Amino acid sequence: MSHVLDARSLIVRFPVAGAAWYSRRWLIAVDDVSVCLARGETLGVVGESGCGKSTLGRALLGLVPIYAGTVRLEGTPVDWRSRRRVRELRRNAQMVFQDPSGSLDPRRTVGQSVAEPLEIFEPQLDTGTIRRRVVATLEQVGLSAEHVDRYPHEFSGGQCQRVGIARAIILRPALIVCDEPVSALDVSVQGQVVNLLAQLRGELGLACIFISHNLAVVRHLCSSVLVMYLGREMEQAPRDELFDRPLHPYTRALLASVPPADPSALGRAEPVLVSGDLPSPLDPPRGCVFESRCSFAESRCRQKRPVVEEAGPGHRVACHRWREWRDGPVVGQGGN
Numbered sequence: 568m569s570h571v572l573d574a575r576s577l578i579v580r581f582p583v584a585g586a587a588w589y590s591r592r593w594l595i596a597v598d599d600v601s602v603c604l605a606r607g608e609t610l611g612v613v614g615e616s617g618c619g620k621s622t623l624g625r626a627l628l629g630l631v632p633i634y635a636g637t638v639r640l641e642g643t644p645v646d647w648r649s650r651r652r653v654r655e656l657r658r659n660a661q662m663v664f665q666d667p668s669g670s671l672d673p674r675r676t677v678g679q680s681v682a683e684p685l686e687i688f689e690p691q692l693d694t695g696t697i698r699r700r701v702v703a704t705l706e707q708v709g710l711s712a713e714h715v716d717r718y719p720h721e722f723s724g725g726q727c728q729r730v731g732i733a734r735a736i737i738l739r740p741a742l743i744v745c746d747e748p749v750s751a752l753d754v755s756v757q758g759q760v761v762n763l764l765a766q767l768r769g770e771l772g773l774a775c776i777f778i779s780h781n782l783a784v785v786r787h788l789c790s791s792v793l794v795m796y797l798g799r800e801m802e803q804a805p806r807d808e809l810f811d812r813p814l815h816p817y818t819r820a821l822l823a824s825v826p827p828a829d830p831s832a833l834g835r836a837e838p839v840l841v842s843g844d845l846p847s848p849l850d851p852p853r854g855c856v857f858e859s860r861c862s863f864a865e866s867r868c869r870q871k872r873p874v875v876e877e878a879g880p881g882h883r884v885a886c887h888r889w890r891e892w893r894d895g896p897v898v899g900q901g902g903n
Contacts, residue, residue, distance in 0.1 A: 569642065571741045571774035572604040572627065572660075577636035579619075579626045583849060594848050596622040598798040599636075601875075604742070604774040609764075611789035611806070612778045613821065615845065619798040620778045624744040627776070628660050629653055641741055658688050661735035665747040667727035671719040677730045678715035681705065684738050704733045707770075708763060725756035729763065736767060744776045749784065757781075761788050782825050786810055791881065794818045797848060797856040800875055804882040814878055814889040817841075817857045855887070863888060 579597040597619045604610055612620045625631045627638060629647060638645040640659055646652045661684075664670040671680050681701045685692055692700075702712045708729040719727055728748060735743050745764065749757040761784055768775055779785050785792060785806075792809045794801045794817065802815040813819045820841040843860045852858050858868040867887055875885045878893060886892070 570603045570605055570639070571641055572602065572776075573639040573642075574603070574627060575601045575637045577601070577623065577626060577638070578634045579622050579631055580634045592849055595851075596798050596848070597626060599875075600793075600795070600798075600800045601636075602627075602776070602793060602803075604776070606741070606772040606774055607768060608791065609768060609775040609777055609789045611785035611792040612776060612795060613780070613782060613785055613792060614795040614801075616780075617797075617845065617848070618795040620795055621746050622798075623795070624662070624746050624776055624778050627742075628662055628744055629656055630662070658684075658738055659740050660742040660744070661738070661740045663728070663731050663735050663743060663745040663748045666751055667724050667731055667748075668719055668722075670731050671727060673719055676716050676718055677705075677722070680719075681730065681734045681737055684734065688738060700737065701733075704737045705730070707736070707767070708733045709759075723756075724752050725760060728752065728760055732760075732763065732767070736771060736773070739771060740773070742774045742776070744778070746778045747780070748777075750780065757784065764788060782822065794821065797846065797851055799856055800883070800885060801857065802882075802884045802886075804878075804884075808879070808882055812893075814882070814884045814892045815857075815886045816861050816863050816892075855885075 577597050577600050578595065580593045580595045583592050583594050600623060602610060612623060614620055622631060626633050629645070633647065640656055643655070645656050671677065678698070678701050681704060682697050685697050685700060698715070702715060705711065705714055710726065710729055710733070719730070722730065749760050752760060764775065765788055767773060777785065777789055789806050791803065791805050793803045794815065796817050802809065802813065802818045809818065810822065813822060841860050842862070846852055846856065846859055853869065854871050855861070855864070855868045855873050858864040861868065871887070873885045873887050875883050876889070878884045878889055
């Protein structure tokens with residue numbers, strides 16, 4: 568299967584100044600994370616606040632610098648040092664931001680905002696052609712021609728997010744990254760926007776990365792899920808397999824944190840409770856970063872970082888004890 572996106576072993580780090588210039592340290596926001604996506608697939612990225620979800624999405628689009636790792640878009644390596652290659656990336660990969668109103672220029676009409684990518688990447692188009700494409704794209708996201716000359720303050724949050732989606736798809740990119748695109752919307756509107764993204768994914772063959780805290784939305788929209796914690800990949804698997812048979816204690820804790828409407832739908836996985844505070848990203852645990860909060864941790868978890876292993880087709884997990892979770896529930900506390 569050819570991949571639209573193939574990112575390997577990404578590392579993103581930021582300098583943190585100390586008391587003096589020579590004591591600078593590095594905060595590793597994304598630590599050795601890999602993702603692959605084919606056309607029509609949607610990868611959900613989940614985890615607690617500060618786990619590196621948004622940084623990962625921005626790094627894939629070149630919005631924050633990558634310290635190490637490789638990114639291929641439609642088979643072509645992205646060279647961040649080449650302005651031409653980065654420009655190609657901008658055309659083929661777009662982003663939908665969290666704040667629907669804040670991502671639009673209040674001084675420009677929505678038609679002007681949606682038209683801007685065409686003006687940059689297809690300057691040969693005349694004004695009439697651009698306007699027709701803008702209208703057609705707005706209609707594709709559920710708006711109409713009468714909205715073209717209105718300003719963002721005249722729209723609801725849901726409508727502004729539709730405008731943001733229109734701006735992202737007008738160039739027909741291969742990949743879109745949606746960073747918490749429904750978190751600022753009313754619940755009744757969230758479903759409409761999620762259904763719109765699912766519809767566009769089918770119509771345009773988009774590959775989509777969907778960053779969210781909302782596990783119900785992720786289960787509805789995504790075909791696979793990546794679970795992150797403190798910048799690292801904990802587990803990545805096809806959606807149904809991850810929700811029905813998670814192999815990492817942190818994944819189980821995330822799923823247990825959202826009670827189902829029907830208690831009988833808890834599934835086969837025993838709930839895992841998390842205690843304690845999130846470790847400092849400036850001083851993460853030596854071994855597994857989840858060790859300090861995991862009730863099943865043992866001595867090797869504190870001493871040795873678990874490698875990401877293949878637990879099955881498309882199922883990756885970074886846990887020393889994942890085989891015990893696969894073969895049956897782990898009971899009791901970890902060893903010393």
